[in-house]
Amino acid sequence: MKKLFTLAAIALAAFTLISCAGKSKNAVASTQKEETVMKPAASEATGMAAKFMKSTEKTKEEEKAHAAEMEGFEQKEALYESAARHGFKLGTVINPQNLQKKAYTDMVKADFNSLTAGNEFKAYSLLNQSASQKNENGMPAMNYYNADKIAEFAQANGIGIRGHVLVWDAYMPSWFFREGYKNDGAFVSSDVMKKRLQYYIEEVVAHFEEKYPGVVYCWDVVNEAVADGTNECKADDPRRVRTSRGGTTNYFYDVIGPDYVELSFKYARQAAKKANANIKLFYNDYNTFYSPKREAIGKLIESINKDEKLCDGVGMQGYVGGYGQQSGCMSANDINLFKNAITFYSKMGLEVQVTELALRNYEKEKAEQHAKYYENFFKMLAAAADETKSLTCVAIWGICDNPALPKNDYSYKMNGPYCGMFNYDCSKKPEFFRVAKALE
Numbered sequence: 001m002k003k004l005f006t007l008a009a010i011a012l013a014a015f016t017l018i019s020c021a022g023k024s025k026n027a028v029a030s031t032q033k034e035e036t037v038m039k040p041a042a043s044e045a046t047g048m049a050a051k052f053m054k055s056t057e058k059t060k061e062e063e064k065a066h067a068a069e070m071e072g073f074e075q076k077e078a079l080y081e082s083a084a085r086h087g088f089k090l091g092t093v094i095n096p097q098n099l100q101k102k103a104y105t106d107m108v109k110a111d112f113n114s115l116t117a118g119n120e121f122k123a124y125s126l127l128n129q130s131a132s133q134k135n136e137n138g139m140p141a142m143n144y145y146n147a148d149k150i151a152e153f154a155q156a157n158g159i160g161i162r163g164h165v166l167v168w169d170a171y172m173p174s175w176f177f178r179e180g181y182k183n184d185g186a187f188v189s190s191d192v193m194k195k196r197l198q199y200y201i202e203e204v205v206a207h208f209e210e211k212y213p214g215v216v217y218c219w220d221v222v223n224e225a226v227a228d229g230t231n232e233c234k235a236d237d238p239r240r241v242r243t244s245r246g247g248t249t250n251y252f253y254d255v256i257g258p259d260y261v262e263l264s265f266k267y268a269r270q271a272a273k274k275a276n277a278n279i280k281l282f283y284n285d286y287n288t289f290y291s292p293k294r295e296a297i298g299k300l301i302e303s304i305n306k307d308e309k310l311c312d313g314v315g316m317q318g319y320v321g322g323y324g325q326q327s328g329c330m331s332a333n334d335i336n337l338f339k340n341a342i343t344f345y346s347k348m349g350l351e352v353q354v355t356e357l358a359l360r361n362y363e364k365e366k367a368e369q370h371a372k373y374y375e376n377f378f379k380m381l382a383a384a385a386d387e388t389k390s391l392t393c394v395a396i397w398g399i400c401d402n403p404a405l406p407k408n409d410y411s412y413k414m415n416g417p418y419c420g421m422f423n424y425d426c427s428k429k430p431e432f433f434r435v436a437k438a439l440e
């Protein structure tokens with residue numbers, strides 16, 4: 001982890017940390033792993049793209065299969081319009097490199113009405129250490145350069161943004177929590193840290209609302225605060241709030257205290273009110289459809305909303321299938337569990353958004369099975385949306401295939417190389433048409 005932070009610091013200087021984030025999603029017990037891998041740097045990604053172009057040349061058989069899939073199906077409306085009939089927005093993910101790729105921006109503009117920045121809205125991307133050290137009021141300073149590019153694109157195309165994310169313990173540089181914002185400073189007191197956090201949240205919420213009014217329609221206030229098991233939280237905490245992650249201290253918990261999640265929501269609500277913004281506030285996490293994590297998340301949200309409704313909804317990330325391997329992928333039972341979880345959260349009076357959907361598939365030969373799984377998954381989502389009236393967005397993060405990824409690459413393991421509704425070149429896969437049919 002230390003090594004990761006060193007690497008991250010270098011990346012920050014060179015590229016404001018846009019390309020490094022990640023950790024494992026322990027989708028099923030049999031595939032549990034704790035692993036942290038860097039995403040490829042921009043230059044590596046470009047190299048991979050070039051290498052990939054060769055392998056994307058479609059074979060005649062693939063062309064035929066694709067044509068057959070499309071046969072008899074005429075797309076009458078944008079996919080987000082079909083989703084809207086079930087009451088939810090259709091979203092996907094974007095980063096500054098994608099903004100340079102016309103095929104990607106065309107894909108977004110045609111069928112999606114919600115966007116999430118991959119990393120650019122996160123605190124570790126926005127916080128600027130040297131500017132914070134120089135800030136006369138002692139409060140943190142931010143650099144919005146990359147985030148603004150994404151917000152500008154969204155605004156220009158009438159697309160809403162899921163603000164992601166205000167507070168996340170992973171990859172947080174410890175200097176944010178130290179005297180003078182110095183790498184070797186002593187940790188500040190809980191009171192000082194609360195002021196810093198409140199200031200940070202107010203500034204960030206206000207920045208986007210003032211510059212791009214109404215574009216950010218919701219914020220993930222806190223990400224992944226609930227531990228998977230009982231070994232990364234206090235044994236007597238029913239909310240299972242993380243004290244650490246993969247051996248690294250959760251500084252928010254350590255410096256602010258066990259109520260840092262509740263406080264973050266309080267600050268976020270105040271910030272939205274102050275900015276006069278109509279913004280929904282979400283708690284976001286992975287493995288939200290597995291028990292007992294689902295129940296612990298329920299307890300945490302009850303605690304957040306104890307005196308006043310501060311949390312409007314739960315973000316279900318949606319990494320579905322084995323982590324880094326085919327085993328565990330495309331399980332019919334996961335579809336049932338997902339639906340039960342939507343109902344569970346909805347009964348708590350919460351909105352539900354699927355925030356980072358990746359229906360994993362690691363094997364090209366399983367293409368037909370994957371398309372069918374996509375269809376079944378979206379039939380379930382449409383039914384859950386109709387029944388509960390609580391599902392308000394489905395954002396797909398495993399949106400394009402990427403077969404050139406090496407097996408040890410973080411994105412390979414995280415999404416699976418054949419997870420997409422689109423090919424690497426952003427052309428539509430049979431999955432796309434199956435979703436369109438499922439939402440009809």
Ligand code: GLA
Nearest residue numbers: 021022023118223317356414
């Ligand atoms: C988590 C975060 C996302 C992203 C993924 C890895 O799910 O919420 O922002 O960093 O990990 O791609």
